[in-house]
Amino acid sequence: MSAAENAVRPAAEAERGPAKVVGVIDIGANAMRMVIAQVRPDGAIEELERTQRAVRLGHDTFTHGRLSQRAMNAALGVLRDCKKLLATYQAEGVRAVATSAVREAANADAFVDRVAMAADLDLEVLDPAEESRLTVSAVRQAVQGVLDLGQAHALIAEVGGGSTLLTVLDRGAITASASYALGSIRLQEHLATTQEPQARAVALLRQQVSNVVEAIKRALPLGKVNTFVAAGEEARFAAQHIGQAAAPTGRVWTVEAKPFDRLVADCARLSPERLSKKHGLPLQSTERLVPAFLIYHALLHATPVERMLVCGVSMRDGLLLDLARRVTGADDPELAEGVIQSARTIGEKYRYDAPHAEHVAALAVRLFDELQGEHGLSPRHRLLLRVAATLHEIGGFVSNRSHHKHSYYLIANSEVFGLRREEVLVAAHVARYHRRAAPKPTHLEYLALPREDRIAVNKLAALLRVADALDRGHARQVRDFHIERPPGELVLYVRGVADLTVERRALEEKGDLFEDTYGLRLRLEEDAAPAPDARRASPME
Template sequence: MSPKETAESAKASATATVNPVAVIDIGTLAIRMQLAEIRAGGEVRLLDLLQKAVPLGKDSFTRNRLQQSTIQQCVEIFTGFHRVMQEHGITRPDQVLAVATSAVREAVNRDTLLDRIYTATGITVRVIDEAEENRLMYLAFQGLAAADPELKTGDALVIEIGGGSTEVLLIQQERVVFSETYKLGSLRMRETLEACHAPAERARSILTQHIERTVEAIRRSVPATAKNLQLVAMSGDTRFAAAQLGADLATAPCARLDIKSFAAFADKTIATTPERLVKRHKLPYQEAETVGASLLTYLLLARAFKVEALIVPRISLRDGLLREMVTRDLWVGAFGEQVLHAAWTLARKYQVDKQHARQVADLCARLFTELQPEHRMERRHFILLQAAAILHEVGGFVSNRSHHKHSMYLIANSDLFGLTREDLAIIALVARYHRRAVPNAATHVEYAALDRDSRVAVSKMAALLRVADALDRSHIQQVRDFACTRERGQFVLGVPNVEDLTLERLALREKGNLFEEMYGMSLLLREATSAPT
């Protein structure tokens, strides 16, 4: 091969290992697009960041719908973004991840916006709920913690104040122990002030009282186990403050701002009109209107938790989106572990039989793996099944009578870190069907509300949960292991070191009908003479 051919081959190989991508978030005040390259091994190299102001929040929070002029503006922004993506070689749907948060989520005509964007550009925008925002915050924080050992090993209170809401995560030694969303956003605060028609000299007092109610609710909600908290202020407003106070976030993953300096800057910003902020700092007008309320909220939070410094990272929700694109299957690894940690926390709250729950979860895991060729479900379903197994008896906290229905209600109306309402509905229904009736779209409203793929997944998972629960009918965990074979239309479970399986056979006879319907095999439980190999 000639030197020229060698060079061209090397260039082609390098290009093949670099995947250009774009992540877009439609926020309350602006639409932002981050261009990046994902390289071999998951390395992310940031390229350009594009941002266009748009009054989505003003429409949604005051009128509950988006004006046609705002929708048209968004379509034009996306059309421009689409041209830029094509220039960077971003032409496939799997190279783009676009999400919308509270302003779009709360608009009654949000589908009109999403359809218009798709028609004009082919880009599908996913409207994410509060749980997904928390999950993306956590994914972004993981990258920050990897670069800062103090954050990785200590207690971090991660707070993002957006235009429409405030997201709060308490992370202790890489575990999310508390997550919540509050309807306190910088734009909502501005709208509240305008609605009050308060004179300028009273504006800060009214705003402080409004903020302090939510700050106190956050302070009371954070578990008492949190010690020596580090407050991570994750927002564009605090990055603006850090830059004005001399921090260089271009060369460091985060800046530490002492509260005295931050308070002085916040006070000065609040006292400055939006017009002067635009002129002095070249801020977009919509951001200039809301930055003071955001900084005041962070200041009051810092004082409430008695921290000496604010940690301001350069990360944002877009970093979480990029990490999601890198991992693709976010259910593998730390996120899946966080979901199960949250499930165990909820199980303890409702005083479940821990040994039984763990046994059933372990048996479900084994059955899921053994029957992979038949059910062909994904890792996401494995985690949801595990959560359902852990929580299937939480309804006993209410009453043993119809406890499966109480379990469904408690799970569906709880918050498990990172899980969407759809995820919770699936877990709740799998738990509901661990006994008695099998899924029926004709009579079970909650089941019928799911799409077909989700209904099938619920039935497949519930079938496994019913078998696992039957194998621990006695609640003494005597079925520790089993070997699986398929014999002429039967799924045979050979259980070693157990002399009498009468109780388990009776339970399988009662609960095995759904398994036979979904997997096309009858169940046979057999005492094995030796342990499975």
């Protein structure tokens, strides 16, 4: 780059604003890790510092079901140090998260409260779906230029201390995502292998891993996988010893199956102490090595793939990407499609009427866009409305009677890839109120929502009720409309439909929530203008 170009670049960046420092803290089963990075105005991320401290929260959770006071105090001490370091860098955005060791602890809420009081951090306990989303986001970016996920049937696996996250992508679309209680620390605590001779310990680990992988093979289409992507510290260890660099960044490697077989066998013969001495690693790392290797090895051989692609990224990199997008205002291009695909998978599980669901979803988001000035909700709420509309009738799988209540239960107890737990609950409530009674003070689950979420549920459910009324007969005849706003009213003029009697009656039954929420009387009218062709008329366009 010329001197002139060097001079122009800082000036251009100064116009867009200075770089911002962000930090992520990951509280895992065996260690607490922090990454501090600088986000430039163009979204580029420059890592400034990484720290890691051993805190064995998983030992208590996986053996006793709760976090001990000693472990919590140790964690709080580390978090105070993290907070001081973040202050030194003047970090403007911080996201602190915890995974399975905290998520599964009976006293998780007490720990979250103590973190807020002692370290002034808002600790977020991630659900498995959000963990998977963050990992997949980091992997997608890492493999750019190396692997076209849009042409692959890929399995992305990340083995952690408490669980293994698996995500299946078919030509770039997420078709399945699941978390299994198969972590490197959990296995050892569950089987008490640390007191066993090495050969006996490995035999116990192999058997348990084999049992879980057999269940995974029944749940996920591993036989169709043609690309195996591994993320996680132990996978990186393997890649650095026997892998071949697949990208100039030094963060992507290919590892052939046969050399990996030999590496697993060699490491399995050595105790954690001997592995530590041989490879110069801390004992806390070598304790996890063999269990994690056995999990990756079993998963790899459960597919027809002969090599694995190892990405030197983790969920923390996904967290950094999220913070960077938040700083720059950019969107994750694959997130929305991943969320919707996950919702469709749930719908298929409960035998939903896909054409009706997709049509209602399209009408609902069209109404959302038309009424942006009235509701003032975010693009994220638009996505939640689309999920709720896609799944609003899945309760019919249980019973057609009160199916809206069954829809709420099924959605609220599902994992939707890319949505946090509180977002799933919002979508569940929106689906629950697509028919019959509007929210009432006697609806305890609704009252338990934060006030902002209750307001969002009312606004979104009102739109969903209108959209569902427009497809009352599941005939999908209402394809295009335009809106006019005379004083105190909202009039939907529908093109190409000669008789709207059924839809008008449905709207009379379901329009009360809209009128109460938006303060507008809703009216449906036939539009005499010629209907455009079906493709242009689709509300999906």
